[in-house]
Amino acid sequence: MNPEIKNCQNCKKDFTIEVDDFSFYAKIKVPPPTFCSDCRTQRRMMFRNERVLYKRNNNATGQEDEQIISIHRPDTPVIVYDDRTWWGDSWDAMDYGLAYDFNRNFFEQFKDLYRKTPLINLSVTNNLNCTYCNVSEGDKACHMLSGSERNEDTMYGNRVVYNKQSSDLYICFENELCYELVQCTKCYKTLYSINSQECSDSYFLLNCKNCVDCIGCVNLRNKSRCIFNEQYSKIEYEKLKNEFKFNTVSGIKKFNDLYKNFCSSQFFKYANNIKSEGSTGDNLLLVAKSINIFDMQECENIKNCTWGMKIKDSLDSGPGIGMSEMLYEVFDMLQNNSVLFSVVVYNSHDIHYSINCHGSSHLFGCYGLRSKNYCILNRQYSKEEYEEILPKIIEHMKTMQYVDNKGRIFKYGEFFPYDISPFAYNETIAQEYFPLTEVEARVNGFDWYERDERNYQITININSIPESISEISDDFVNEIVQCEGIGSAVSQCTKAFRITQQEIELYRKLNIPIPTFCLNCRHYNRLQKRNPMRLWHRSCMCDKTNHEHSGNCTNEFETSYSPDRPETIYCEKCYQQEVV
Secondary structure, three states, X not given: OOOEEEEOOOOOOEEEEOHHHHHHHHHHOOOOXXXXXXXXXXXXXXXXXXXXXXXXXXXXXXXXXXXXXXXXXXXXXXXXXXXXXXXXXXXXXXXXXXXXXXXXOHHHHHHHHHHHOOEEOOOEEOOEOOEOOEEEEOOEOXXXXXXXXXXXXXXXXXXXXXXXXXXXEEEEEOOEOOEEEEXXXXXXXXXXXXXXXXXEEEEEEEOOEOOEEEEEEEOOEOOEEXXXXXXXXXXXXXXXXXXXXXXXXXXXXXXXXXXXXXXXXXXXXXXXXXXXXXOOEEEEEOOEOOEOEEEEEOOEEEXXXXXXXXXXXXXXXXXXXXXXXXXXXXXXXXXXXXXXXXXXXEOOEEEEOOEEEEOOEEEEOOEOOEOOEEEEOOEEOOHHHHHHHHHHHHHHHHHOOEEOOOOOEEOOOOOOOHHHOOOOHHXXXXXXXXXXXXXXXXXXXXXXXXXXXXXXXXXEXXXXXXXXXXXXXXXXXXXXXXXXXXXXXXXXXXXXXXXXXXXXXXXXXXXXXXXXXXXXXXXHXXXXXXXXXXOEEEXXXXXXXXXXXXXXXXXXXXXXXXXXXXXXXXXXXXXXXXXX
């Protein structure tokens, strides 16, 4: 068998299905996809709302005055229970089961089930004293976290694990007393930094490791008291640090401009991969024989996957996948085997086209089941009945196909159609990683939700934001601050924001000013600091005469730095010769 070039149903671009891909599809008994990898990822992300929260009635009680926080907006035609009721024994998802109708398309039947079975308001487990958190587990005293686990006294973070007393984090692990970090691990009192590990008491670091008391540095290892990669004495360092005035809004902005200029003159490693032989992607740790993957750890033989760990023999999966194998077109998975075209499945085996099912096996087209086996559309079958009817349903899905409002065809072997998602495009993480304008989304046939105009009575405008935290009293929690983002549609700017008491206390500990952007703008600004989840084939740009190569280095690689970007990109060998 040879590779085949297909044309994507959605973006109309050509994509290649490799020989190994065909082998995997044959192994799991599904036909090859008709959407390209990027469009498959985008479609999955359209089913995941992490950060857009609403107040709505709790349908578990039927009392109009009892409101809950939910990822489902009030006008969405779904039933929503609070998480305690949803996980309780007062209701049974099997009561909503449907007999399969061979006169109707499968996806239409699943949509009926999905719309009438109670949905959970938030995905939270074992949190204590947390507010506005979602997709979070074991957090304590946290606020506005998503994709989080076992953080404490931490605010405004996404994809964060084991952090303490920190705020404004993205893909961060085991940091303490930190602020505005992107892809950082085990740092202490480190601020405004990217892709740095085991650093402390530092500001504005990029690609640094084990640095103490450093400011504005790039590619440093095991250094202390450096500014813009230059060594200083303790007295000189403290003098310059004070002159930068990191305790003020103007000082932070002025230094950030200097830092951007310094970074533009530095070289960068083609990818942030560690001990990941035979693999392509970015932000990889202990990965083997894997292709086009991002933010993955301890994985083997996977392709087109994002944000996960300990995954084997899987394709087109993520975000949020762990300790599983034989996954295809899924996200939010934990301890599973052989799960296809599904969302939020834990501790399960042989699950197809199902959402929010746990501790189960042999499910097809189910929602909300726990400890169940041999079910289709939430209806119980015997093992023999299940094995007899399932091949007929799969064949039926191939012949009676679902066609959406843009003429895109969905049959067995494709993830759920876009319009089965209960979320509008701009409510989901698809807007974060594949940003669209409202016009672009609607042209693509995607739903878009426009919030009601919020007429905030701003009490502090952009030009009046206090310079330092010393100018702020506890009463500042009552102020409404104008956002510097000025209503950006892409970042979904809230135009104004409040500062909580928890924030004030952290800013005082770190002696930094309050932010000038709302939480959404800050989140989107952090997202812009990471490279896209896409690879380009490039050559090393090193021309150092003291390296082993003569003239320009000839090493080639796959990198998330596009050819039109200005950075100087080195291969692994050239990079290590310069930084170690």
